[in-house]
Amino acid sequence: MSRTSAIVATGQTDFVAQRQDVSIPEMVREAVDRCLNSRGLDMSAVDAIVIGNMELFEGIHFPEQWMVSTISAVGKPVYKINTGGTVGASVAIMADYLVRSGMHRSVLGIGYQKQSEGNPQGNITTVGDPTWERSVMAGAIGNFAVMASQYVQRSGVTPEQAAKVAVKARRNACLNPHAQLKMPDITVEQVMNSRVLAWPVRMLDMCPSSDGAAAALFVPSGVAKKYAPRPAHVASTATAHDTQFMGDSPYRLAEMRSLQTAARRAYDKAGISDPRRELDVVELYEPATYAELAMYENTFLCPMGGGGALIDSGATELGGELPVNPSGGVLSANAVGATALVRVIEAALQVMNEAGEHQVSGARWSFATGYGGNAWTEALVFTSEEPS
Amino acid sequence: MPQEPWPRVAVIGIGQSGRAIRRPDVDYAELAQEAVSRALTDAGVHLTQIDHAVTASLDFVDGRTISSMSVAEVAGSFLKPEARLCGDGNTAMLYALAKMRTGEYRYGLVVAHAKESQGRHSDIESAAFDPFFERRLAPDGDVVAGLAAQQWYAQAGIGPEAAAEAVVASGIAGRGHPTAVGEPVPDVQSVLMSPMLASPLRMRDKATRSDGAAAMVLAVGDAIPDGVAPVTVVGGATRTDAYWRDRDLAATDALDATLAAVLDSVGWTDGPDVVEFSAQYGFRHLQYAERFRSHGVPALNLSGGWLAGGSQVVTGLDRCIDVVRQLRGTAGSRQVKGAVRGLSHGVHGLGDQTHTIVALEGAPT
Numbered sequence: 153m154s155r156t157s158a159i160v161a162t163g164q165t166d167f168v169a170q171r172q173d174v175s176i177p178e179m180v181r182e183a184v185d186r187c188l189n190s191r192g193l194d195m196s197a198v199d200a201i202v203i204g205n206m207e208l209f210e211g212i213h214f215p216e217q218w219m220v221s222t223i224s225a226v227g228k229p230v231y232k233i234n235t236g237g238t239v240g241a242s243v244a245i246m247a248d249y250l251v252r253s254g255m256h257r258s259v260l261g262i263g264y265q266k267q268s269e270g271n272p273q274g275n276i277t278t279v280g281d282p283t284w285e286r287s288v289m290a291g292a293i294g295n296f297a298v299m300a301s302q303y304v305q306r307s308g309v310t311p312e313q314a315a316k317v318a319v320k321a322r323r324n325a326c327l328n329p330h331a332q333l334k335m336p337d338i339t340v341e342q343v344m345n346s347r348v349l350a351w352p353v354r355m356l357d358m359c360p361s362s363d364g365a366a367a368a369l370f371v372p373s374g375v376a377k378k379y380a381p382r383p384a385h386v387a388s389t390a391t392a393h394d395t396q397f398m399g400d401s402p403y404r405l406a407e408m409r410s411l412q413t414a415a416r417r418a419y420d421k422a423g424i425s426d427p428r429r430e431l432d433v434v435e436l437y438e439p440a441t442y443a444e445l446a447m448y449e450n451t452f453l454c455p456m457g458g459g460g461a462l463i464d465s466g467a468t469e470l471g472g473e474l475p476v477n478p479s480g481g482v483l484s485a486n487a488v489g490a491t492a493l494v495r496v497i498e499a500a501l502q503v504m505n506e507a508g509e510h511q512v513s514g515a516r517w518s519f520a521t522g523y524g525g526n527a528w529t530e531a532l533v534f535t536s537e538e539p540s
Numbered sequence: 541m542p543q544e545p546w547p548r549v550a551v552i553g554i555g556q557s558g559r560a561i562r563r564p565d566v567d568y569a570e571l572a573q574e575a576v577s578r579a580l581t582d583a584g585v586h587l588t589q590i591d592h593a594v595t596a597s598l599d600f601v602d603g604r605t606i607s608s609m610s611v612a613e614v615a616g617s618f619l620k621p622e623a624r625l626c627g628d629g630n631t632a633m634l635y636a637l638a639k640m641r642t643g644e645y646r647y648g649l650v651v652a653h654a655k656e657s658q659g660r661h662s663d664i665e666s667a668a669f670d671p672f673f674e675r676r677l678a679p680d681g682d683v684v685a686g687l688a689a690q691q692w693y694a695q696a697g698i699g700p701e702a703a704a705e706a707v708v709a710s711g712i713a714g715r716g717h718p719t720a721v722g723e724p725v726p727d728v729q730s731v732l733m734s735p736m737l738a739s740p741l742r743m744r745d746k747a748t749r750s751d752g753a754a755a756m757v758l759a760v761g762d763a764i765p766d767g768v769a770p771v772t773v774v775g776g777a778t779r780t781d782a783y784w785r786d787r788d789l790a791a792t793d794a795l796d797a798t799l800a801a802v803l804d805s806v807g808w809t810d811g812p813d814v815v816e817f818s819a820q821y822g823f824r825h826l827q828y829a830e831r832f833r834s835h836g837v838p839a840l841n842l843s844g845g846w847l848a849g850g851s852q853v854v855t856g857l858d859r860c861i862d863v864v865r866q867l868r869g870t871a872g873s874r875q876v877k878g879a880v881r882g883l884s885h886g887v888h889g890l891g892d893q894t895h896t897i898v899a900l901e902g903a904p905t
Contacts, residue, residue: 207626212671213664214889221786227779231627249638253546253637278603393609396610
């Protein structure tokens, strides 16, 4: 089927460490209103809703059902999806399929997490097998520390190169009104001297924990221009999952086979053969600095082992040859259920030429990823070009 | 759902795990694997041929965040797409249908699983209530069902006896069925004299919780085997009502809207020949049966439905599998002669907040 979908409206709350002024449904409503109001729409324009969230984080069972009245979704199809850190990308991919298949005329994708109301690290630990893994897991930080150690050993990247990622992210965040960690004066030395969380990951190498929500409206590409002057057409989507046991995927950050598979699949479907040259901007799901360097390699933006050299070159800076995470990325805001959808939205905003102060001039092709669980991976390519 | 020249999506394999109130011999991934293996055998397809999977499960029930991670491998998703819907298995069917209709995949797998014996469901369901105003009252799904039953009995002029008769009849209908769990309730008095659950509901008014999984293999185009007349998934719909305290619990608005949307989309000139619907309580059986009968459906829940055996999340896909058996003509003593059109129905949430229906067609005999 040649039918494609497009994102025509987006909305994000501002991401902060703790939103005490709103309940979870109210926070989601804020993102929904910002999305629909940006085009003068209301919920009558929405045929179906896909909601993504990690429900154990806040301890709310059936969370989507709690909020349907608040977001004016009563009587509509409401789908709830949970795939881990990837969930925001899973929301976008499901919305794309529901529109492309003709099942629904317009789909509102929503991702949210109010991490201040729960114990995310404790709950992430439950992702491990209760018999074999859980007793030695330590939330996301311990997981990334193991992966970063493997990556450093294999690639030879230095703490200084990882720190450059942190500096880029927090400075870019200053240009994004929704980002949480805005640090205009951050330095490489500051990152390298921040306290160790789990070797080699230091405090400023790691993403924050955030409250926030995001929403995006998907419609068929054929009608997208009725909604937005420059829609973000979904050129391709791809999903690839790794094994459930960490021990079954050796050198997980050095050889991210699921990310390689998803990225290659998404590029092929979109007709991209040289992503470094053909993409204009990239939004990677990088919960830690070392992960971004590894993801450069495993999304084929540079040769394997070339992640450190790529950050050194300045190519991924805003204004560089291929800006990566001009929004500030996950390192500047991470409300897990929303985070991958934010990557999708930021990639879409770039090709829509609506990214504001962190707009990459002339962006026509963008790429976004989602990452979570044990190397669960999703990849999406967007373009401003009308599908043929 | 528009009637466009989408590729035909066929059900080529069905499978269900063994069912019991408690399955201590397997973990929940192994339970899912049982159903998947049986569905693959039925389809004549190897796990490596599966292009994508859609699973249905609930983290709270599995006691594990991203609980689908351990099921994705048994669903054939190593380095392949898997998506997990948090809801009834019928909803996973809808997403799988959408993916298959785009023509990107040849074989798809739908899996629903719940190991209810491993959780304290009163605590789990309590977490579905508003944390500020309701949760301290320790409510659960049975409390909402009790309130709904009180209201509906008063409105409809029906008493607990009629609901108890539905429970007994469902148990009898389910005798010998692959998903039946436990001994059927012998008589109406056994229901009415069972311990109080949530007034006016008694313990035996409700389906027995159990461990189970169900799976279905879908195929498109030349992946559909030659020489057989497989069942086609022709449409589906889902609707979500307001949160339990914001609506008339005795009303069936979401069911009615879902049913109307499905029938509108499939464009059948005659009504369905067979319907398998999900009712966890006797009074819900009466309510929902009346709604389906209003569309002229002669054959309802010949399997005994959820009241004879099943579990949350899995019930919709179980119902779907029973409809497939009917449309294949392999339903044995329960077979409806000449059945061609069927609907399967699943529910999800407090007070059945979400309803999902899948429409299937068989080949005329």
